[in-house]
Amino acid sequence: MASTLLETQELQKRFGGVTATDHVSLQVEEGECHAVIGPNGAGKTTLIAQLSGMLAPDAGTILFNGKNITQLTAQRRSHMGLARSFQITSVFMGLTVLDNVALAVQAHTGHSFHFWRPARQDQALRAPAMEMLEKVRLQDRANDLASEMSHGERRQLEIAMALATGPHLMLLDEPMAGMGPEETARMVETLKSLDGITMLLVEHDMDAVFALADRISVMVYGRLIATGSPAEVRANEEVRQAYLGEAA
């Protein structure tokens, strides 16, 4: 039986009068791909922001690997093995593709108070970075600027950067957003190939969600209304009404 890797207990966040996260209790099991779906404004991105440490919850706890991480900074969580990708692509546009990943590798190879040796000739950074690029099949673009890449390629790069931090859990905030069908298929393939890494996936593309997810949680107006296997969720009457109904 798989153990619980990430757990939230009664997580709450309000913005003014809006409850973005309303008593959310969620378990992500070790090794699974857990998708969170829900209509726009359901509070999914707010949830990711709290899990990654960018936003402090008003109440509730977040447990990661059994440890309470609610009060920890984003950088501490990263070092514990929590990685995230951003909804709005946020790679470093002025750097090359390889530089981007090398920077992610560097974050987890000791401190960076090294002022003298050129980082771009450092094989301890370059080799692992190249390896990550191979995983997302961007190795041919290693020396191009991130700003010269297509949207879909940048999203692949995001994944490579998250991977480079050696995560136990990846928080993926709409990795397929704004992608065409081909790019989406490539992303699904990439994510499928990442065996052994637990994923929490927020996504709108239902085909991708059902292709990837082991379990699905449905969020509406900040509340979790259902959690279960894809088949269970598909069959759930409340879910169909609240969410899937409008797509059907």
Added chain:
Amino acid sequence: MADVSTTDPAGGARKLSVASWFMVACLVALAVIPVAIYAGGNAFWLDIATRLVVLSIAAVSLNLILGFGGMVSFGHAAYLGIGAYCVGIPTYHALFGEFELIATNSGIFHVILAVIVSAVFALITGAICLRTKGVYFIMITMAFGQMIFYLFVSLETYGADDGLVITSRSEIPGIDMDNPLAFYFLCYGSLLAVIYLVHRIVNSRFGMVIQGAKGNEDRMRSLGYSTYVYRLAAYVIAGAICGYAGALLGNFTSFISPDMMDWAASGELMFMVILGGTSMVFGPVIGAALFLLLEQLLSAFTVHWHLPFGIMLILTVLFVKGGISGLLARMGRSNG
């Protein structure tokens, strides 16, 4: 904060031919031309060149945080002032007594004092400034700069707003500081060293981190970087280098006053950096050279040279993106 010019190290590698040849040409010209004119009996241009080289050091240090780190500091001239007073105050006491602890003409002591005091001031103010972002940061650095300005204005002992005359220059073994040529080469050598130092820093692991934090701080934090300490370290390094430039400036002018750290002086430093372009370590040197040339040319035409200068500044912001080195980089790219 969106950046004025895309820092573009990889592109930098490709445009190496044009830009770095230009840099070498400039540095050689700086070493030869003023000296040749001086040997021909005209001291004026060596004077200008010395000022250029000293201000270039300050501008290069500002570019480390502004261009590469994305920290728009509007109080950088404070470090020039601190550095200069770290020469002025010890020599004042060496002459008039009191404060035996610091009363000395030793140049080594002055430089160490300038660097340490600047670094400490940068550490304290940076620790507060860097907790804030964007426009707060700009205004707070400006306010702290002005704080130092008013501090020296209030110090009657050291001449208050009338300033302080440095009666004897720092004494450095083996260098005759009163010889304009020797002093020029000290400054020139310092500039080369600072450019090399900043070049190494920018390309090191540390440099990658501050450049990443400039582009996207949230991203850096979620990668696991404590960006605050790295940015603070960069802020302190830049302050210390500029303090060193201040010590040179104090020796150069032999007269120091709070005016040299007025916020207008900080604005001029920023202008040099932006005009020269922020994407290259060497850029601010071009900016400083153009600034001084402009100053000379315009003030030869009219005493009201600030008017055309102000207009050019506005036009530069509105129409020239990425400064001169940005133009060079674009040229380099279209050529090959």
Added chain:
Amino acid sequence: MDASLVLIQFLNGMQLGVLLFLLASGLTLTFGIMDFVNLAHGSLYMIGAFFCASLTFWTGSFVWGLLLAIPCTALVGLAVELSVIRHLYARDHLDHVLATFGLILCFDTLTQLIWGPEGISVPLPDVLDGQVTLLPGIVFPTFRLVIILGGLLVAGGLYWLVNHTKLGMLIRAGASNRTMVGALGIDIQTLFTAVFALGAVLAGLAGMLIAPITEASIGMGNEIIITAFVVIIVGGIGSMKGAFIAALLIGLIDTMGRSFLDDLFKLVMSTEAAETSAPAVSAMLIYILMAVVLAIRPQGLFPPKVR
């Protein structure tokens, strides 16, 4: 230190405070609504003072001079917004800072070309030039009292404008949600221009009010503008309430510090030490206050709710 001196310095502090508020309110409006940093705000303060000086001599009356200087300053504000500022809204703060720094240089030089390098003192009518007896034995210049009351009146007017008028509603909506205002079909460009001109008038008014006390001089705006920055940093950038409270606080602390800090220091150290250190500390007092506030609340005392 006796009580009457404290009262008088308190009023002097209030007077500085309301002037700072007039400057800071315009800064905080342009920042809150347009996300624009205007270093040249102090130039409008200077222009206001010079307009007021010239028009006072032309009309022979300070009151007429002031009333006519207000639309003149507004026109300058409009001209600057239309020619330079509006092209910068979409740029980053660094560009704002550099371009408005250029504007300062232009303003200072142009003022010098038009009015000459010397300052111009502005005569007050006899009614305003005297002193009033506040309490038995305590007299205070009438005009300074007028500044305080006038400033508070303007503050009240701004409060009404922001909270109870259509323009105010747009201002508040614009500060929290730019796209929404655009969606309401309101010409955002016109709104920005109007707000900038309003800020210009407020700054100009501060200059007009101070001119009879200090005289109109080149660069007068460049000193006070930094203090106004400290005000909006402490108050919370974009907050009108914060600007008001911080302006009075800083006006009082600065004035009281300069007058009484040496007396306070003498309580704990030697007279000599107090007399050397007090001027240095009082010169830095408001910046130290700023540092302390920021160390505790990086967003200032009253950060605007939405941002």
